[in-house]
Amino acid sequence: MNIINVIEDTYKKEEGNIPAYSIGDKISITSVIAGEGKGKRVQTFTGLLIAENGSGINKTITVRRISYGEGVEKVFPIHSPKITKIKIESQGLVRRAKLYYLRDRIGKKATKVKQKKTK
Numbered sequence: 028m029n030i031i032n033v034i035e036d037t038y039k040k041e042e043g044n045i046p047a048y049s050i051g052d053k054i055s056i057t058s059v060i061a062g063e064g065k066g067k068r069v070q071t072f073t074g075l076l077i078a079e080n081g082s083g084i085n086k087t088i089t090v091r092r093i094s095y096g097e098g099v100e101k102v103f104p105i106h107s108p109k110i111t112k113i114k115i116e117s118q119g120l121v122r123r124a125k126l127y128y129l130r131d132r133i134g135k136k137a138t139k140v141k142q143k144k145t146k
Contacts, residue, residue, distance in 0.1 A: 035084040039106050048088075050126060051119025051140045052076045056090060056103055057112040072101055073116065075138055077126040091129065093137055098130060118143040 048054060055073040062068040074092030077100070081087050084106050091100045103110060119140040129137055 032083075038084055045105060046113055046115050048076060048113070048115055049118070050076055050079060050124060051121035053116040053119065054090065055112075055114045055116055056110060057114075058103070058107075059109050059111060069111070072103075074099075074101075075119070075126070075129070075140060077129060079124075091126075091138075098137060 052075075053073070054076050055071050057069060057071045059067050060070050072090060072092070074090040076088055077091045078089040079086070080089070086105045087102050088105060089100055089102050091098060093099070105113075120143045121140055126140075
């Protein structure tokens with residue numbers, strides 16, 4: 028086995044801690060960020076999963092939301108120790124791997140994605 032893979036496996040999160048997400052899902056990511064002064068605080072970012080890049084320990088996801096009429100995107104490394112929780116709010120039904128076309132949309136259309144039917 029490659030020595031790099033052995034080292035990376037020690038830093039990867041377990042499969043049970045990461046839910047099965049897909050592009051188009053509305054997800055909430057809770058992360059620890061540096062607060063004012065020496066303190067830390069927990070922040071939740073909820074938005075639409077528009078892209079997934081990389082593999083292994085370098086895997087990242089891009090989440091987009093509309094905040095005060097302005098589009099905001101954040102890139103989160105999945106295996107980062109600062110990510111404490113990932114929760115899937117709703118599942119989307121899309122036919123593309125990257126939803127970059129949503130960047131050109133304005134208003135409510137910018138976050139509209141078909142939802143999967145639940146039984």
